[in-house]
Amino acid sequence: MTEYEEKYWKEGKLVAGVDEAGRGPLAGPVVAAAVVLPQYTEPFLYTDSKGLSKKEREEVLSLIKEKALAVGTAVVDSAVIDRINVLEATKLAMKRALEDLKHHFDVVISDYVNLEEFECVPLVKGDQKSLSCACASVVAKVLRDRIMEHFHRVFPEYGFHSHKGYPTKAHKEAINRAGISEIHRKSFKLQNTSRA
Numbered sequence: 001m002t003e004y005e006e007k008y009w010k011e012g013k014l015v016a017g018v019d020e021a022g023r024g025p026l027a028g029p030v031v032a033a034a035v036v037l038p039q040y041t042e043p044f045l046y047t048d049s050k051g052l053s054k055k056e057r058e059e060v061l062s063l064i065k066e067k068a069l070a071v072g073t074a075v076v077d078s079a080v081i082d083r084i085n086v087l088e089a090t091k092l093a094m095k096r097a098l099e100d101l102k103h104h105f106d107v108v109i110s111d112y113v114n115l116e117e118f119e120c121v122p123l124v125k126g127d128q129k130s131l132s133c134a135c136a137s138v139v140a141k142v143l144r145d146r147i148m149e150h151f152h153r154v155f156p157e158y159g160f161h162s163h164k165g166y167p168t169k170a171h172k173e174a175i176n177r178a179g180i181s182e183i184h185r186k187s188f189k190l191q192n193t194s195r196a
Contacts, residue, residue: 001043001131004109004121009039013106014069017132018094020111021049021140023086025165026175027158027184028148030081032093033139034072036105037132041067045134048111048127049141061142064135072100073143082187091115097136109133155181 005015018034044067045060052060065071074096081089094115098108108118111126111133123129127137145164152161158174158181165171165183180190 001046001129001134002041004123004130005037005132006040008107012039014039014104015132016098016101016105016108017126017130017134017136018097018108018110018115019048019127019133019136019140020090020093020113021137021144022165023090024167025185026167026171026188026190027078027160027165027181028151029075029077029144029183030086030089030093031140031144031147032074032076032090032097033136033143034070034094034097034101034108035064035132035135035139036069036071036101036103037067037135038069041131043131045131045138048125048134049137052138054145057138057142060135060138064139068135070101070103071139072097072102073139074100075143075147078183078185081185085187086185087113097140111137151183155183 008015016034016036020030020032022030074093076089076093108120109130109132110122112122114122126133148160148164157178163171175190
């Protein structure tokens with residue numbers, strides 16, 4: 001889990017791992033996180049956020065906060081996603097999360113997305129190959145889940161607490177029943193989704 005980091009650590013460089021949560025949902029923001037770990041951090045996470053239960057993610061988040069030199073986060077809402085498209089919104093969130101670190105780093109390891117402004121290593125399934133990236137994946141997922149649980153209290157008719165805005169059958173049925181809310185992504189195919 002640290003072979004990509006170690007190449008740079010041996011050169012005395014600090015690595016920032018960056019990842020996002022929320023590219024696929026029909027509602028809610030894209031959330032990105034960036035994590036800088038101390039050089040030669042021993043792996044303490046061996047999978048991305050999707051491979052962990054909610055309880056495990058919360059436990060790992062505490063470990064990340066304890067071990068990391070810096071953690072940065074950023075949220076880009078559905079209105080911006082509609083305006084600039086979800087890929088550009090993802091890149092924007094990642095850049096803002098890196099800025100939010102307020103800590104020096106030399107290289108970025110991302111989950112697939114190439115950030116041209118940085119020395120960036122965009123790995124396919126980076127959150128399963130890089131410890132820094134896996135840590136960012138957990139931070140982003142926990143933060144986005146909390147945001148969607150908040151939105152469930154605002155818009156209880158959609159069941160955001162369970163599907164987090166992803167296009168599940170229950171979510172599509174709720175859209176067809178209740179229409180779209182202000183946090184739905186209007187640039188995504190939303191209406192009559194259960195019959196699409």
